[in-house]
Amino acid sequence: MKKIRNFTLFLFAVTVTACSDDFLSPEPISAISGENYYSNDQEIEKGVVNMYDGLQGVNDTQSNSNHGTQVEYQVTEMRSDNTRTKSSEGEPAQFESFNVATTNGIVLDYYRSSFNVIFRANVVLENLDNASATARPTFEGEAKFVRAYTYFQLVRLFGDLPLIDRVVLPLEKEVQFTRVPTSTIYDLIVSDLEFAIDNLDNSNTSRASKAAAQALLAKVNLTLGNYTAAQQLCEEVMGSGFSLQDNFKDVFYNERNSEIIFAIEYEGDLQSVSQNFSAEWLNAVGRSSGLNYLTTEAKQALDAFGGNRTMYSYRQDADQPTQYQVIKYLPNGDASLGIEPTSGNPTLAGNDWIVMRYADMLLMHVEAILAGGDQTTVASALNSFNLIRKRAGMPEVSTVTKQELLDERRVELAFENQRLFDLIRFGVAQDVLSQFSNDNGYGFQSTDLLLPIPQAEIGLSKGVLQQNPGY
Secondary structure, eight states: OOOOOOOOOOTTOBOOOTTOSOTTSOOBSSSOOTTTSOOSHHHHHHHHHHHHHHHHOOOOTTOSSOOGGGGHHHHTGGGTTSEEOSSOOTTTHHHHTTOOOTTOHHHHHHHHHHHHHHHHHHHHHHTGGGSOTTTHHHHHHHHHHHHHHHHHHHHHHHSSEEOOOSOOOTTOHHHHHOEEOHHHHHHHHHHHHHHHHHHOOSSOSSSOOHHHHHHHHHHHHHHHTOHHHHHHHHHHHHTTTOOOOSSHHHHHHSOSOTTEEEEEOOOTTOGGGOBOHHHHTSSSOSSSOSOSEEOHHHHHHHHHHOGGGGGGTEEEOSSOTTOEEEOTTOSSOBGGGTBOOSOSSGGGBOOOEEEEEHHHHHHHHHHHHHHHTOGGGHHHHHHHHHHHHHHTTOOOOSOOOHHHHHHHHHHHSTTTTOHHHHHHHTTOHHHHHHHHHHHHTOOOOGGGGSOOOOHHHHHHHTTOSOOOTTO
């Protein structure tokens, strides 16, 4: 049994309700408040752990809020050409058909969950004066990494956002609901990550680290078109002791392995620290089973380019042979694949969620060099690309095109919530998703590249918060 930090909410933890009008500054749920807690390193450390608990999300099949990471695949992977629902029913089907309503509860859940994580990070930052000189830089680095990571997810999904860089009061509606340009959000993200890089080490892969901050900043720079900076950051991570696993399966079922740069930990069979998203990807398991099923296009890509990755990426649905399930995070095991269950109950799964891994860094390294046009480092890019190919049992290559890189990222990182962001970053999202939509009778429009701002939040703002175009 793997060891895991206890992510259970502490007495001082905060809660967010779906009807709250001050979700960015929720009230403590006990008599202990932030005003009289966080007075020393031990108490601030609990606040730091509380941030990771927020990232982990709540495994509660009876509620419709605070799931965070556990619903992320719906607002990312299921809005690409990789996955869909099994039945094309309910709110999740809005993502696959590019017909997301402003009242979609999953979007609201993810939006509020994310801002709650930002709130938790800001609580830590606000109490740093009570930390020791030794602990303070680490606490600040971790909080700024978590805030940057959360904002990076949000800004790519929603565009302009409220900038919440401190704990705000319930009456500060203008701060809570005024959207600022994405460039301003990215300024905060970059600043936070630069601080994290300067003040963290690489002692942990389930908490913020120097390498995790470097890797995330590299992806931010790729997104912003800063290719030289991205290349340098990739190479710094590549020199930090990470390595590819020999067996692709072990990336996902030999947790805390040499390939993991940052992962969100879960522990099986304990509701307080487990996840249920991987159960939702199965048939007749979970509350909305049959989500994140393969599209025809994703199956074709894996069959053509996946090599030995394919058998550990999807499998045939035993009950409906024309349907195919994602199995990278299989909670109940598969003896034929040598995969052990991570829990006795699939809805209390212990599979960690991998946020960043070394293979992604190698492919980002290739992207930075190709996009940046640095001909002197083409050989280095080819080496990074062929390391991925070699592990997959695919032939090595002597040249790499943009399309080949995009194809390689698709099959290497399939179902890891990367595809939509890759399509956007590569500048091909509109063409690819328009074709995908036409082929499947969906309704994709260019405005669908951003999610709607939840209507519930627009209502709470009393007109301050503005909607995205197209909704």
